[in-house]
Amino acid sequence: MTTFSRRAFALSGLAGSAVALSGCDRINGNTAPDRLDARVDATLAEMFATYGKTRSLAARSTGMLVLPLITEAGLGFGGGFGRGALRVGGVSVEYYNTTKANWGVQIGANQYAHVLFFMTEDALTNFRASDGWELGANVEAAIYDDGQNFSASTTTNSAPVISIIFGQAGLKLGVTIEGTKYSKMNPPDRF
Template structure:
């Protein structure tokens, strides 16, 4: 049974990532630009926070799917002062009651130079283990909770339709990739 679960997990992750693995640096950057544009349209406060961040990590397309055993995968870019400096992927696996698929975007803001340094110097960074990510929720008019904006790492999750979800990125592993 355990071997069967591992095989299913490998198939799910492989099927999710196969189309994304071929993304070039230009494709990733174009999708990052589009995700940021959509994010700014839905949250003026998020746009202001992005300007203040030491670093901005954007995963424009994270695909999550599962039938009992699930996985998610996406590729994105780390930007400093508005310029891409490196590329990363995010991946996670889960077991439990789940059925379906979802496409979402994730933006992680490193609000302090220290938090950004720890992330960049890691060899595979895991949300919730190597750094706690305060997931932002938006109020009326796109305002962000004042307690959240004081955290060293702030995360946003949204769909391509602009609806914000209060999901978790805890347990997701983020690793540098070459593009």
């Protein structure tokens, strides 16, 4: 009879998460800029149709980072990955990926769309100038399940960055201590 140590259990969880996340590129498919832009367009259309008040939020923003698909998986240790485009004036100006590493009491996998609205020119400039921007305390978060209405307080607050997460699929249970990092993809034609 084989017995497992806590270390072996933790390593198997980490290995399982790595295997789950290794399929992210296959889930995202061909991620050339034109294909990614098409996914960004579809994500924005879905968000505007489902949460109509986000149109005014987009109109007031100086830019939006649109990540059409973020995939997360975890069993104790977990992580996530996604790619997207920074839109300024309705045009994709740069491409980014996001990575997330977390630990805590968690199990499962899920996918969702994520949009960051930069509400001030300073917030957008700082994001673009950073070498790996991390989600911080100056971000107002809004997570929506199907059927929820967009909160008026979220659309009128003075946060420099507002984060919208919607279109969740899958199930991930538990509490995590997480860090999400956004990095510019260079060169964009090779992702």
